[in-house]
Amino acid sequence: MRVIVFVKATEDSEQGAMPSAELIEAMGKYNEELINAGVMVGGDGLKPSAEGKRIAFDGTSRTVIDGPFAETRELVAGFWIWEVKDMDEALAWAKRCPNPMPGPSELELRPVVSMDDFAENMTAEGAEIHARNEQRLAGA
Amino acid sequence: MAAGETHRTIEAVFRIERARLVAGLARYTCDVDRAEELAQDALLAALTDWPNGGVPRNPGAWLMAVAKRRAIDGRRREQMLERKHAEIARELDDGRHAPIEALEAEMDDDLGDELLGLIFTACHPAISPDGRAALTLRLVGGLTTEEIARSFLSSEATIAQRIVRAKKAIGEAGLAFEVPRGRERAGRLASVLEVIYLIFNEGYAATSGDDLVRPALCAEAQRLGRILAGLMPDEPEVLGLLALMELQASRLSARSAPDGGFVPLTKQNRARWDQLLIRRGLAALARAEALGGADGPYALQAALAACHARARAAGDTDWKRIAALYDRLRQVAPSPVIDLNRAVACSMAYGPEAGLRMIDEISGAAALRNYAPLPAAKGDFLFRAGRLPEARRQFEIAAGLTRNARERAFLLERVRACTPPGSPGAPRVE
Numbered sequence: 001m002r003v004i005v006f007v008k009a010t011e012d013s014e015q016g017a018m019p020s021a022e023l024i025e026a027m028g029k030y031n032e033e034l035i036n037a038g039v040m041v042g043g044d045g046l047k048p049s050a051e052g053k054r055i056a057f058d059g060t061s062r063t064v065i066d067g068p069f070a071e072t073r074e075l076v077a078g079f080w081i082w083e084v085k086d087m088d089e090a091l092a093w094a095k096r097c098p099n100p101m102p103g104p105s106e107l108e109l110r111p112v113v114s115m116d117d118f119a120e121n122m123t124a125e126g127a128e129i130h131a132r133n134e135q136r137l138a139g140a
Numbered sequence: 141m142a143a144g145e146t147h148r149t150i151e152a153v154f155r156i157e158r159a160r161l162v163a164g165l166a167r168y169t170c171d172v173d174r175a176e177e178l179a180q181d182a183l184l185a186a187l188t189d190w191p192n193g194g195v196p197r198n199p200g201a202w203l204m205a206v207a208k209r210r211a212i213d214g215r216r217r218e219q220m221l222e223r224k225h226a227e228i229a230r231e232l233d234d235g236r237h238a239p240i241e242a243l244e245a246e247m248d249d250d251l252g253d254e255l256l257g258l259i260f261t262a263c264h265p266a267i268s269p270d271g272r273a274a275l276t277l278r279l280v281g282g283l284t285t286e287e288i289a290r291s292f293l294s295s296e297a298t299i300a301q302r303i304v305r306a307k308k309a310i311g312e313a314g315l316a317f318e319v320p321r322g323r324e325r326a327g328r329l330a331s332v333l334e335v336i337y338l339i340f341n342e343g344y345a346a347t348s349g350d351d352l353v354r355p356a357l358c359a360e361a362q363r364l365g366r367i368l369a370g371l372m373p374d375e376p377e378v379l380g381l382l383a384l385m386e387l388q389a390s391r392l393s394a395r396s397a398p399d400g401g402f403v404p405l406t407k408q409n410r411a412r413w414d415q416l417l418i419r420r421g422l423a424a425l426a427r428a429e430a431l432g433g434a435d436g437p438y439a440l441q442a443a444l445a446a447c448h449a450r451a452r453a454a455g456d457t458d459w460k461r462i463a464a465l466y467d468r469l470r471q472v473a474p475s476p477v478i479d480l481n482r483a484v485a486c487s488m489a490y491g492p493e494a495g496l497r498m499i500d501e502i503s504g505a506a507a508l509r510n511y512a513p514l515p516a517a518k519g520d521f522l523f524r525a526g527r528l529p530e531a532r533r534q535f536e537i538a539a540g541l542t543r544n545a546r547e548r549a550f551l552l553e554r555v556r557a558c559t560p561p562g563s564p565g566a567p568r569v570e
Contacts, residue, residue, distance in 0.1 A: 002416075036252055037156065038366030041420060081416065083359070085155075092152035095195070128453075130411035 002041075002112040003082045003090045009049070009075035010101045014068060016048045017102070026098040034082070039093060043080035073106075087111070146191045154183045157200045158282045163258035165207055167317040172279065172307050178207040252371045255280070257317045259368065262306075263332040266313040271306035272335045273342075274299050280367075281360050291357045292342060329372075333381045333438065336364045340385050344392070358389050369424065376433020379424045383442035386421035387449050390414040402550045406454040418449045437473040440465055459489035476505035477513075484517050492524040512541035516551060523558060532558035 007013075019027070034040035046052075049067040056063040069075060078100070084090045087109065094107050158179060165175035182203040196202040262276040270292075277283045277291070289299040320328045343357025365382040372378050394412040397403050425446055428439045444465050451457040466482035479502045487495025499518050508514045519534030532555055539551035 032370075036367060036370040038363035038370065041366075042416060083363070085359075086152075088148050088152035089155060092149065092156055096199075126411075128411070 001084060001086065003084060003087070004110050004112055005043075005080040005082060005090070005094060006076045006108040006110065007045075007078040007100045008106040008108060009072055009077040010103060010105050011072060012102050013077040014048045014050070014072050014075065016050070019100075020102075023098060023100070027100070030097055033096075034080070034093065037093075039082050039084055039089075041081050041083050043078070045078035046076060048077075049075050077101075081112070143191065147187060150186050150190050150195070151183075153195060153199050154186065154203070155282055157203055159258070159280050160200060160252075160255050161203050161207065162279055163254040163317070164204055165211065166258055166261070166279075167254050168208065169211055170316060172310060174211070176279075178211055179203070181210050182207040253319060254317070255367070256319045256371045259332055259364075260319055260328055261310060261315050261317045263335040264310065264313065264315055264328070265331050266315070267306045267309045268302075269335075269338070271302045271309070272331070273338050274302045275306040276335050276364070277339065277360065278303055280364060283360070291354060291360075329375065329377070332368070333377060336361050336368070337381060337385070337438075339364070340388075344388055355392055358385070358392060361385060362389055374431060376428040376431040377436040377438050379428035379431070380433055380436045380439030380442050383421045383424035383428060384438050384445055386417045386424060387442060387445035390417035390421065390449065396546075400546060402546045404550075405448060406457075408454075410453065413449070421449065422446055435468060435472055437469065440469040440472065444469070457488070459485055463489045476502055476507045477511075479505075480508065480511075480514055480517060484520075487517075487521050487524070492521040495521040496525070510541055512538045512547070512551075514538075515541065516554075519554065519558075523554070528558045528560070 031040060031043075049069045052067040052069070054065040054067070054069065056065060082090060082093065084093070090109050094109060097107060099105055100107075161179045161182065162172075162175050165178050166172050169175055169178070185206045186199075186203060190196075259276065259280055262279050263272045267275065274288050274292075277288050278285070283291070285296050285300050285303065288294075289296045292299065319325075340358055340361035343354040343359075343361065362382075362385050365378075365385050368378050369382045390413045391405070391408060393414070394408040394410070395403055403409075421442065425439065425442045428434070428436065428442070433439045434443070444462055447458050447462050447465070463482065463485040466478060466485050470478045470482060480499070483495045483498035483502070486498055496518070499514070499521065502508065503514060503518075515534040516538035519531045519538060522528075522531035522534060535551050535555040535558065539548050539555060542548050542551065
């Protein structure tokens with residue numbers, strides 16, 4: 001199964017604090033372990049929400065909201081994509097992650113939905129458009 | 141935490157560590173059975189210790205330390221009994237108190253070398269091909285005999301027997317669980333790749349049974365491929381095989397219809413292709429090519445799969461490029477099956493007559509006798525050429541040959557499509 005592991009933001013990450021040399025090294029080793037075990041298939045870190053934007057939808061109106069966003073604990077500072085046998089395995093891997101932040105922090109593990117889960121509401125046209133878009137996304 | 145949950149947590153940790161643990165112990169004891177036993181002992185020790193003391197900071201090193209201590213105790217007992225040799229006992233005693241930090245450093249140092257050694261040993265040519273696959277799934281994938289039996293639609297007894305024979309072959313050949321160097325390496329690596337691809341294909345193109353694909357087996361092979369690519373990042377064919385598997389697996393869910401039926405490539409809903417896997421496959425292929433491996437058999441097959449991955453719709457498929465890639469592939473890995481696929485590609489690129497001409501040249505090949513895809517392809521060429529009665533006959537032959545129930549249903553559907561509406565006669569299968 002595929003799981004996304006979110007690194008939740010903290011005050012530090014939102015202020016753009018650079019990780020220490022030790023953490024960079026520890027995280028590198030951890031990623032290496034994930035790769036060597038065939039678990040990690042993708043991932044990236046995110047810049048603070050100060051550099052992000054939000055679009056609020058209400059009917060036909062679209063409102064742009066500039067970052068930073070207030071509710072720090074709900075923000076995301078980075079993510080991995082893992083392929084694991086089950087959530088137990090994902091948890092076991094997540095527990096051995098070095099603490100990604102200087103202070104208390106949190107990882108959130110969420111199983112990924114696949115296109116199959118939308119099959120009921122997928123028309124031929126919808127499928128065609130998704131195919132086109134996602135292939136472009138893949139660089140194919 | 142409830143006891144059941146604690147056990148599950150510990151077992152999940154153990155699953156992560158198991159392959160490296162068995163690999164280290166196999167090299168240490170030169171005995172796979174003993175290595176598996178010791179690993180199991182270490183798990184039991186963890187199940188006793190960890191619920192109270194918590195999971196240690198480096199669980200892999202902890203498990204290894206416990207297992208090695210047991211191995212030393214066992215060996216010391218034997219030797220004391222046999223020779224009462226005080227010198228050896230003292231020497232082993234020193235080892236017994238080796239600090240965990242030393243073991244940790246040792247485990248970091250080997251950089252997966254022991255795991256690689258285990259993979260190479262499980263895939264050694266001295267073992268029969270089906271034995272290699274079973275042993276690799278057991279030792280490296282950590283599957284139980286029962287899980288392997290289910291994957292290969294075999295009985296547990298058959299798989300257990302295969303594993304016993306494979307272990308015996310390792311013992312008889314005196315294999316030391318090491319990574320081969322020098323001239324031996326290339327041949328041995330080819331055997332490793334063959335085993336992983338065999339496991340993948342058993343999942344992808346399930347040759348028998350009711351299911352068309354067994355995704356768990358594909359996932360296991362992909363994981364093995366990713367592990368191998370992590371351990372041997374500069375081997376182009378390792379990357380080629382990984383690319384091939386990622387690209388083929390990207391189509392797994394699109395290949396079966398909601399009722400479980402088979403959906404051919406050109407009819408698949410491409411929105412259901414897994415774009416993450418395509419991206420990974422294309423990246424691995426690019427790395428293989430950058431390392432000078434463009435003409436490796438796996439890289440060429442991955443390049444073929446990439447042609448499909450790149451086509452936004454079936455009609456956009458670059459069949460001429462595919463036909464040209466098959467021309468190169470049959471140079472480096474000649475096989476009647478590749479010739480057959482080449483005929484299919486040419487029929488798509490240059491018309492069904494071109495396909496028919498090529499298929500006539502190869503239909504005498506012994507390897508293709510009773511091979512369902514041959515009449516299925518011929519039937520398709522004839523169908524597209526408008527020669528329906530002949531096409532129908534070929535689809536009937538193909539349906540009679542395939543051992544896969546889903547594929548048979550698909551071929552019988554094609555038989556029906558050859559029958560003009562209103563004409564008598566139900567599909568005939570022999």
